[in-house]
Amino acid sequence: MATSRLHGKNGAIYIDGTKVTTKNAWSLNLGRDYADITVFGDDNKMYLGGLRDVSGSFEGLLDVSGDLMVSMADGKSHLIALYASDGTNGSETHLVGSGLGLIDCAVSVNVSDAVRCSGSFRASGVWTVMGS
Numbered sequence: 222m223a224t225s226r227l228h229g230k231n232g233a234i235y236i237d238g239t240k241v242t243t244k245n246a247w248s249l250n251l252g253r254d255y256a257d258i259t260v261f262g263d264d265n266k267m268y269l270g271g272l273r274d275v276s277g278s279f280e281g282l283l284d285v286s287g288d289l290m291v292s293m294a295d296g297k298s299h300l301i302a303l304y305a306s307d308g309t310n311g312s313e314t315h316l317v318g319s320g321l322g323l324i325d326c327a328v329s330v331n332v333s334d335a336v337r338c339s340g341s342f343r344a345s346g347v348w349t350v351m352g353s
Contacts, residue, residue, distance in 0.1 A: 233307035241289045244281030275344035283338040294326045298345040321346030
């Protein structure tokens with residue numbers, strides 16, 4: 222079976238259907254809760270898989286004309302869509318995950334760097350993730 226590999230240059234974040242500008246990285250974490258079901262006499266620890274804990278992060282430059290990540294860090298649920306490639310520059314579209322989430326962000330200013338905006342998100346509703 223052939224595998225598809227992508228360069229991150231066409232990655233993208235969309236919030237409520239609008240493409241987020243000036244960001245250059247995102248991550249999606251798909252951890253789970255696990256219940257320890259180990260009992261006396263077992264040869265090793267054993268677990269049962271629980272609920273998925275969808276969260277992630279983003280980073281990039283601050284868009285001083287109106288940064289979408291800053292304005293959406295309002296404690297309300299927003300539709301987040303994360304693309305490995307969003308079809309720009311003639312690329313194929315590859316949606317990795319999407320769903321409702323709550324956004325936190327931070328702005329950092331340093332005398333020797335560009336003004337940056339980074340933050341995190343966590344699921345506040347059902348998420349669809351590629352391959353699941």
